[in-house]
Amino acid sequence: MKNGIANGVDRGRPGFTPWFWSGRLPAKIEAAIVVCVFAAVIAIMIFLFEMPGPLVVHLQDDVKEPIKGARVSCTSPDGATSYAGTTDAYGEAKWPGLAKGAWKCEVTPPDRFHAAPLIGYATVVARHPAMWTTSVERPARILVQVIRPAGAPRAKVAVRAVCGASETWEARAGLLDGRAMLVVPHGVPCRAGLVVAELPRDGPSTQTMLDCSAQPCTPPLTGGVGQEMSATLKPTLEQWAAVRPPPEPEAPAN
Known part of the structure; x- marks a missing residue:
């Protein structure tokens, strides 16, 4: 031992005690806050992981050009909820955050196509978009x-x-x-x-x-x-x- 140091270790220096383990009330409060923050982050990650993807209905003609102005309505798997809209310049009508399951959708092309309504299904799942693409022939x-x-x-x-x-x-x-x-x-x-x-x-x-x-x-x-x-x-x-x-x-x- 030389100058209180044996084998390169200072035996007289006190060991490190984390603040959270000190037993003091402020330390306990801070520890509780940290635990709550981590729990909230984990809960948010789980929620985002299970969040359903958007329901997208795409209408195009026989040469794959998008069709704007088609009327679209979709009904939930239990039949209790329905949404309606029109296709945009990209030929799409979309709704985010819908209930998971198979949605029944009906597309009515614009009058100029002289076409009957089209019916199809799209299954909403977590994280991935549920897309139904259908087409109608040009007049x-x-x-x-x-x-x-x-x-x-x-x-x-x-x-x-x-x-x-x-x-x-x-x-x-x-x-x-x-x-x-x-x-x-x-x-x-x-x-x-x-x-x-x-x-x-x-x-x-x-x-x-x-x-x-x-x-x-x-x-x-x-x-x-x-x-x-x-x-x-x-x-x-x-x-x-x-x-x-x-x-x-x-x-x-x-």
Whole structure:
């Protein structure tokens, strides 16, 4: 031993006692706080680990382009809860934090697709998204050129397509180019003709008949998936006057 040190160890120096083990009241309080913090962290980690992933419904067409504006509704496994929404620019409708299990979803494509609702299932599980991807085929299109009679005033006349027993689509011809684009179901014979406008904008009409004895009509046209067809309508001056919409009122001057 030399200067109180034996074998390189200072025998006179007191041993280290952790603050938490000192038995003092402040130390016990700090120890309890540390234990609570660790327990809370572990509980949060377990909660995050078991948190269900989002439910995602994705709608696309036959060339895998996303479809915006489709109506989506999903029902919980017990049937007690349902959520509704529309697909965004990416063709998706999503809901986070839903109950685990198999959700039943129904997708109604936009009217222009002339398609029935689609039904499918997605199972919500922990941590991973539950995704159901479904697709619908593109409709056919008819580009109708309306020839304005000489001397007739310009107008956005209405053109309607009637397909099969009940499918319809109505659109307005352009004021300058006289063109109207009709979106029709593929694989179904359609006829298009001039009509008195029913709708203020493009969309399906409730009228399922064309008066081809009074107004010009196209022959039956049948398009494939995504196919564009063309047709021409040449009304007389009297026919043009019969379907010409009334002029829009001028905006009042300020």
